[in-house]
Amino acid sequence: MTETAARRGRPSARQRILEAAEAVAQQVGPAHLSLDAVAERAGVSKGGLLYHFPSKQALIVAVIEQHIHEIECARERAEAEQPPSSCPVATGHIDAFAQKLCSNADGVPPGILAALAETPALLEPFRDFNRRFVERLDRSKPNWETAMIAFYVVEGMKALQIFGADPLDLDSRRSVLDAMRRLVGEEDRPAAAE
Incomplete structure (x- = not known):
């Protein structure tokens, strides 16, 4: 995220991923949580998600x-x-x-x-x-x-x-x-x- 975006209050990709993971986990449960669904909801590529969280468990720990x-x-x-x-x-x-x-x-x-x-x-x-x-x-x-x-x-x-x-x-x-x-x-x- 650029400094300008940070000043405007736009959440970082990492934060969007965390928020999306919470929302998806609440909808489908963590057993059915897919990184693809989280990436789609967060508006990032799966590669972008994996850059921040290399596994589903790492994502859940971060949440x-x-x-x-x-x-x-x-x-x-x-x-x-x-x-x-x-x-x-x-x-x-x-x-x-x-x-x-x-x-x-x-x-x-x-x-x-x-x-x-x-x-x-x-x-x-x-x-x-x-x-x-x-x-x-x-x-x-x-x-x-x-x-x-x-x-x-x-x-x-x-x-x-x-x-x-x-x-x-x-x-x-x-x-x-x-x-x-x-x-x-x-x-x-x-x-x-x-």
């Missing part, structure tokens, strides 16, 4: 990594907006998910979930994402475990949403997230005297 990058960016923005607290990392994680919940944005494209089930090695980007979150927590703070509880609550809510198995309505999910925010915010309060 997963892009999804994770978007989550991390949302979490960083939410974390930066937090008032000083004992655990802005956990509060940012909660708020990023709450914003996604309110925008009704989808989680991992359903077609990608099937690919994960077929090829467990594709889970590695998610494992790295989770490791990075845990590494950012300050274990010297009191009750750092509360931040981990918040992480597990958010990730569990995501899983339920992805699989369409969440028994709560949107307002109830927001209430749960608000309760988690309060719990994380209480980390610095001294324990009551016994």
